[in-house]
Amino acid sequence: MKSEAGKSLPVKGNPSAYGEIIRSREMQAEVPDxxxxxxxxxxxxxxxxxxxxxxxxxxxxxxxxxxxxVVSLVASALLWxxxxxxxxxxxxxxxxxSGGMEWVANNMTWFYIGTNDIWAFFIIYLVFSKxxxxxxxxxxxxxxxxxxxxxxxxxFTCGVAIGMFTFGVxxxxxxxxQSFQNRLNKIPWTNDDQRAQQALTMTxxxxxxxxxxxxxxATLSMGLVAYRWGRPLTVRSAFYPLIGDAVDGLVGDxxxxxxxxxxxxxxxxxxxxxxxxxxxxxxxxxxxISATDTNVQVIIxxxxxxxAVGSVALGLKRGIRSLSYVAFALGCFLVxxxxxxxxxxxxxxxxxxxxxxxMQWFILLGFECDTFEQLNHExxxxxxxxxxxxxxxxxxxxxxxEQGIASASELSDPLDIYQSHSPFFLQYxxxxxxxxxISWSPFVGMFVxxxxxxxxxxxxxxxxxxxxxxYVFLWMTxxxxxxxxxxxxxxxxxxxxxxxxxGMVDCAQMGYAGGEPVSExxxxxxxxxxxxxxxxPLATHTYDVLxxxxxxxxVTFLWLVIIVGITIYFITSSDSxxxxxxxxxxxxxxxxxxPQKIFWAVTEGATCTALLVAGGxxxxxxxxxxxxxxxxxxxxxxxxxxxxxxxxVKIEAGEDDIMSMFRWNTGLLDxxxxxxxxxxxxxxxxxxxxxxxxALTLKALVFPPLxxxxxxxxxSSIVEARIQAIACALLWVAWIVxxxxxxVEPAVAVIGWVLFIGVVVQIGVLRVRFRNAYDIYxxxxxxxxxxxxxxxxxxxxxxxxxxxxxxxxxxxxxxQPGPAGANYEHAxxxxxxxxxxxxxxxxxxxxxxxxxxxxxxxxxxxxxxRRSPGRRLPPAARTPPPFTTEPEPQHARVSxxxxxxxxxxxxxxxxxxxxxxxxxxxxxxTAHGACWSDPGPCLLxxxxxxxxxAGGHWAARPPAAPSAAEFSQHHD
Numbered sequence: 001m002k003s004e005a006g007k008s009l010p011v012k013g014n015p016s017a018y019g020e021i022i023r024s025r026e027m028q029a030e031v032p033d034x035x036x037x038x039x040x041x042x043x044x045x046x047x048x049x050x051x052x053x054x055x056x057x058x059x060x061x062x063x064x065x066x067x068x069x070v071v072s073l074v075a076s077a078l079l080w081x082x083x084x085x086x087x088x089x090x091x092x093x094x095x096x097x098s099g100g101m102e103w104v105a106n107n108m109t110w111f112y113i114g115t116n117d118i119w120a121f122f123i124i125y126l127v128f129s130k131x132x133x134x135x136x137x138x139x140x141x142x143x144x145x146x147x148x149x150x151x152x153x154x155x156f157t158c159g160v161a162i163g164m165f166t167f168g169v170x171x172x173x174x175x176x177x178q179s180f181q182n183r184l185n186k187i188p189w190t191n192d193d194q195r196a197q198q199a200l201t202m203t204x205x206x207x208x209x210x211x212x213x214x215x216x217x218a219t220l221s222m223g224l225v226a227y228r229w230g231r232p233l234t235v236r237s238a239f240y241p242l243i244g245d246a247v248d249g250l251v252g253d254x255x256x257x258x259x260x261x262x263x264x265x266x267x268x269x270x271x272x273x274x275x276x277x278x279x280x281x282x283x284x285x286x287x288x289i290s291a292t293d294t295n296v297q298v299i300i301x302x303x304x305x306x307x308a309v310g311s312v313a314l315g316l317k318r319g320i321r322s323l324s325y326v327a328f329a330l331g332c333f334l335v336x337x338x339x340x341x342x343x344x345x346x347x348x349x350x351x352x353x354x355x356x357x358x359m360q361w362f363i364l365l366g367f368e369c370d371t372f373e374q375l376n377h378e379x380x381x382x383x384x385x386x387x388x389x390x391x392x393x394x395x396x397x398x399x400x401x402e403q404g405i406a407s408a409s410e411l412s413d414p415l416d417i418y419q420s421h422s423p424f425f426l427q428y429x430x431x432x433x434x435x436x437x438i439s440w441s442p443f444v445g446m447f448v449x450x451x452x453x454x455x456x457x458x459x460x461x462x463x464x465x466x467x468x469x470x471y472v473f474l475w476m477t478x479x480x481x482x483x484x485x486x487x488x489x490x491x492x493x494x495x496x497x498x499x500x501x502x503g504m505v506d507c508a509q510m511g512y513a514g515g516e517p518v519s520e521x522x523x524x525x526x527x528x529x530x531x532x533x534x535x536x537p538l539a540t541h542t543y544d545v546l547x548x549x550x551x552x553x554x555v556t557f558l559w560l561v562i563i564v565g566i567t568i569y570f571i572t573s574s575d576s577x578x579x580x581x582x583x584x585x586x587x588x589x590x591x592x593x594x595p596q597k598i599f600w601a602v603t604e605g606a607t608c609t610a611l612l613v614a615g616g617x618x619x620x621x622x623x624x625x626x627x628x629x630x631x632x633x634x635x636x637x638x639x640x641x642x643x644x645x646x647x648x649v650k651i652e653a654g655e656d657d658i659m660s661m662f663r664w665n666t667g668l669l670d671x672x673x674x675x676x677x678x679x680x681x682x683x684x685x686x687x688x689x690x691x692x693x694x695a696l697t698l699k700a701l702v703f704p705p706l707x708x709x710x711x712x713x714x715x716s717s718i719v720e721a722r723i724q725a726i727a728c729a730l731l732w733v734a735w736i737v738x739x740x741x742x743x744v745e746p747a748v749a750v751i752g753w754v755l756f757i758g759v760v761v762q763i764g765v766l767r768v769r770f771r772n773a774y775d776i777y778x779x780x781x782x783x784x785x786x787x788x789x790x791x792x793x794x795x796x797x798x799x800x801x802x803x804x805x806x807x808x809x810x811x812x813x814x815x816q817p818g819p820a821g822a823n824y825e826h827a828x829x830x831x832x833x834x835x836x837x838x839x840x841x842x843x844x845x846x847x848x849x850x851x852x853x854x855x856x857x858x859x860x861x862x863x864x865x866r867r868s869p870g871r872r873l874p875p876a877a878r879t880p881p882p883f884t885t886e887p888e889p890q891h892a893r894v895s896x897x898x899x900x901x902x903x904x905x906x907x908x909x910x911x912x913x914x915x916x917x918x919x920x921x922x923x924x925x926t927a928h929g930a931c932w933s934d935p936g937p938c939l940l941x942x943x944x945x946x947x948x949x950a951g952g953h954w955a956a957r958p959p960a961a962p963s964a965a966e967f968s969q970h971h972d
Contacts, residue, residue: 031138031230034145034453038583038590040066043232046248047587063593070250072585074257079264079607086610093614097625104435104632105427106377109369112434115635117366119213122642123461126220131649132458136223136449138230144454151455153328155448155464162274162573163207163436164331164475165566169533169541171206171429172480175199175503177487177534182503183421186368187361192500196484200350201357203480205365206433207472208358209465214438214638216464218445220457221641224648227453232588235259235442241647242640243667244683250672256584258633259442263584265630266439267577268608274570275300275612280539281563285556291539298609304567305605308574309598323572330565334558335475341549342482350481351474358473369426376423379414432624435631441638443580450583450590457649482545483533490532493525507535515540529555578604643782661777666800668786668793671697687804696796704759705729707795711766714802715773728762731755763787763794770798774805 032042040063044052053069056062086093126132135142144151175184176199186202189195221238231237236252243251275297283291290296311323339347378396400406414420422428452460490510491498498505511519512535517526525531529547536544546558578601585600586592611626650658665684670677675690675697688696700707705728712721738752764784771778786794 031228033138034142037226037230037453038233038588040589042230043586043588046232048248051253052587064595066589066593067585067596068253068256068587070253071256071260071587074253075260075581075585076603078257078261079603083606083610086614090614093610097614097629100629101427101625104628105431106374108632109374109426109431112431112631112635113367113369115639116210116213116434119217119638119642120209120366123209123213123216123465126645126649127458127461127465131653132461133456134224134228134649134652135454135456136220136227136452136460137454138227142227142454144452146451150325151451152463152467153324154451155444155468162270162277162566162569164472165542165562165569166273166277166539167203168476168479169483169545170538172199172203172476173483173487173533173541174538175202176484177498178504179507179535180504183415183419183501184425184503185419185421186365187357192498195500195503197353197357199484200354200477200480201361202365202429203476204354204358204473205361206430207476208469209362210366211433211437212465212468214441214634215444215448216461217638217641217645218441219448219452219460219464221644221648222446223449223452223460224457224645224652226449226588228648228652233446233450233590234584234588235446237588238641238644241644241651243669244663245678246667246669246673249677251669255637260581260584262439262630262634263443263577263580264604264607265626266436267443267573267604268611269436269439269624269627270573271301271304271570271604271608272297272612274566274573275304275608276539277542277566278563278570280537281543281559281566284540284543284559291537294612297612301605301608301612304570305574305601308571308578309601311571311575323568323575327565327568327572330561330568331475334561334565335478337558338482338546339478342485346485347478347481351477354477355473368430370421370423372418373420373423373425376414376418376420379411380423427628428624432628434635435628436624438631438634438638439627441634442584443577446580446583447576479542479545483541486530486545486548487533489530490522490525493530494519494521494532496532505532505534507532510535512536574601574604658777661775664776664797664801665804666693666797668790668797671793684801684804686800688800693796693800696799697792700795701792703729703732704763704791704795705732707799708762708766711770711795711798711802715769724762724766728759731758731762735759757788760784760787760791763791767794767798770801774801776801 032039036042040054047068051068051070052066054066055064057064082093133140146154174182176196184195184198184202187198189198218235218238222233222235225231225237225240226233229240231240234252234256236247236255239252239255240247246252247255276291278300279289279293279296280291282289282296397411400411401408415422448460448464452463455463490496491505494510496505496510507513510532511517511522512532515535515537517523517531522532529549531544531547533541533544542562543559546562547555549555549558578597581600581604582592582596583589586596647658663683666686667677670693675693679685686693696707705725708728709721709725712724735752735756738748738755742749742752761784764780764787767783767787768780770776771783
């Protein structure tokens with residue numbers, strides 16, 4: 001290619017549209033079928049050569065090891081360090097659990113609650129949207145691998161089963177009646193009947209839509225990318241639409257390693273709860289076995305771990321699927337039998353009524369943060385673990401005591417004077433549940449994605465969200481209603497009047513001590529199978545509610561069904577969890593070597609044992625702590641998964657914005673690759689080396705106003721660049737000064753952080769403007785989140801993108817000037833239809849370069865200055881702007897905004913544009929076909945029947961001059 005002087009100039013290359021880069025035609029062609037997905041050959045394509053560790057048994061093809069050694073090492077180090085630490089110092093480990101859980105629960109309630117609500121509405125939107133018909137498969141003709149029955153049984157048994165046995169009776173009863181003050185005001189109630197309904201409604205809330213949403217998000221984000229775009233089925237693949245090939249590097253390794261740790265802690269919570277329930281069943285069969293003995297529970301865990309290893313060795317189809325059938329059948333048998341053994345109509349009434357209450361209070365409970373109840377943390381002496389300032393020198397109760405205003409004993413109890421329920425309720429229940437569900441999401445999501453290939457988004461959402469909720473509601477309502485009934489029978493017969501408002505009963509008055517009936521009357525009632533459940537251990541509740549039915553042999557049989565059912569659920573959860581850990585560690589291999597399966601199953605058992613040992617008598621508390629802490633980082637990850645899902649479905653739907661706009665030429669996480677990431681095919685290469693990129697990052701980190709000034713020079717005027725840079729510098733310096741002053745003047749740093757947020761907002765707005773200028777795909781929410789979390793990478797990203805598009809102009813190919821009316825023929829280019837628009841006047845014309853429709857609406861003043869139609873000029877300087885009122889088929893629109901306006905029949909041809917160098921660089925930022933005229937602006941006319949960018953002829957011509965009224969309308 002030649003310049004005007006006839007000399008060859010190097011060409012850096014042209015960027016492709018965002019949708020083309022992320023999902024190329026080559027990628028579509030290489031998507032493997034069911035048998036080819038997850039094979040060694042498939043996974044090897046996406047694993048860095050220096051990460052892969054694989055060797056076979058000598059003299060055979062038997063794989064002994066096949067793993068990503070970085071992921072395996074990091075995950076193993078995290079888990080086994082935890083195991084060793086708990087064994088060496090159980091008390092210290094328990095303190096760490098407690099402190100971590102309290103910090104997350106007390107400070108991040110709003111985050112847990114708010115994100116779950118957003119996810120729920122997002123999933124509901126997807127199921128009813130046009131995207132619901134997109135399949136998790138290579139194409140829309142692919143059929144599901146498993147039948148509906150097998151699929152539902154497997155996803156159900158790996159997702160919730162142990163919790164139903166453990167909390168089916170215990171949770172509703174906890175909300176209804178306890179042996180201690182148990183005030184609860186979640187929904188309005190005035191009598192004990194309504195309090196009982198509140199108990200059931202709260203239980204359904206914790207086991208309803210909000211709980212299953214994390215599973216669904218993880219399933220869709222992994223399944224869509226794996227099966228439609230051909231990447232391995234790993235958690236890192238879910239982030240491919242956001243960060244591209246960076247997921248194959250260190251960032252992806254960290255994602256998978258943390259996912260393994262979160263999965264293991266989440267599964268261990270369930271296994272610990274299941275072990276306690278199984279131990280309680282053995283205690284019912286043989287009273288000499290202690291249900292609370294940690295050693296008994298540890299033995300149960302290891303026995304089941306050994307069985308789970310056998311199930312994993314058999315594989316998904318022969319092992320887990322077969323056990324899932326048995327477990328699901330036993331669960332259905334138990335719940336239906338119980339329905340008919342007791343007052344069937346009472347239970348059905350309760351089921352229907354509870355669904356209605358759940359629907360009525362869905363929004364209120366979903367956004368309930370216990371705002372004023374948690375305020376009491378600041379007002380209860382000693383409970384000052386809220387935040388830096390409220391628990392530090394500014395803690396009001398501490399200052400009251402220090403100044404002698406009132407002693408701790410003289411302070412009133414805010415729970416009594418304000419009639420609040422416990423400020424720890426959300427921490428103990430709702431936040432625990434959300435953390436538990438979320439920590440299970442990588443495990444369940446990946447497992448469900450593995451068995452959901454060939455199903456549509458709509459069917460996956462229904463299968464993972466609405467169908468299980470319907471079944472779980474039936475289970476929890478039946479067993480919860482039976483528990484409430486049994487408690488009321490005991491209160492009526494034993495003559496105990498409960499404190500309805502405080503939700504408590506006097507166990508001594510009811511003849512109970514240490515969880516067992518001791519009075520003659522209580523013993524006689526227990527012989528009939530009825531207990532005061534509020535006075536009984538939590539783990540025995542499910543067994544207790546089955547005692548009134550029939551002979552001792554029938555009751556024993558029902559107990560055995562529970563023990564066998566929960567044991568099988570235990571096994572399926574354990575082997576599913578270890579299988580997912582193994583797949584992640586092996587880079588997505590669908591059938592990893594058996595030794596690895598055994599290793600991860602043993603690691604899972606050891607971690608669960610460590611939790612129980614560290615918790616001691618408070619083992620349940622330790623299990624809850626593990627879930628809340630493990631779920632926190634994944635709460636952040638799931639928010640990004642929502643964005644990832646939207647990008648995938650928009651690309652698969654072929655929507656114009658994402659298919660025609662562009663991608664950043666650098667990533668915010670490139671530092672993880674030493675600023676030398678792999679350039680994705682079609683991306684604009686970064687010409688700055690690692691040293692230069694490090695220097696830009698350091699500059700932005702230390703003093704961002706310099707970067708702000710440089711960027712604004714490109715997309716705006718020098719006046720605005722100076723003003724904004726000075727404002728940014730003032731905010732930045734004031735922030736640093738106030739942080740230092742805080743050392744001697746408490747709380748001043750708060751003002752400093754407010755100023756820092758001002759800097760973040762300024763950078764976020766700048767990123768929005770920059771994207772619009774360069775036609776880069778994204779949205780303002782992403783821009784502000786990126787600015788908040790990584791401003792030091794956001795600013796260099798804009799500078800580098802700006803620099804490389806400028807370099808492309810320097811290396812562009814120029815020919816002789818194109819006279820008005822000349823025809824130019826352009827070679828066809830693969831990809832979506834190209835949008836073409838008017839270009840500014842120039843002496844040199846690059847006919848081989850595509851013009852972006854967003855930035856080139858410029859016109860020339862008599863003095864030769866390029867100006868934007870959006871800027872007000874003096875009348876003498878005005879010249880005809882580049883717009884026309886001709887019909888749509890005969891010319892190309894100037895901007896995306898104009899195109900949208902044209903569809904609505906308004907604003908025909910009105911151009912929008914930018915000022916200065918950015919517009920010139922945009923000539924090289926996009927791909928072929930601009931026309932130029934000399935000396936004025938031009939429009940492009942397409943040959944009829946030929947799509948832009950598909951190889952047609954374009955005719956350049958000057959536009960007709962507008963009338964004075966039109967000119968004033970568009971430029972004043």
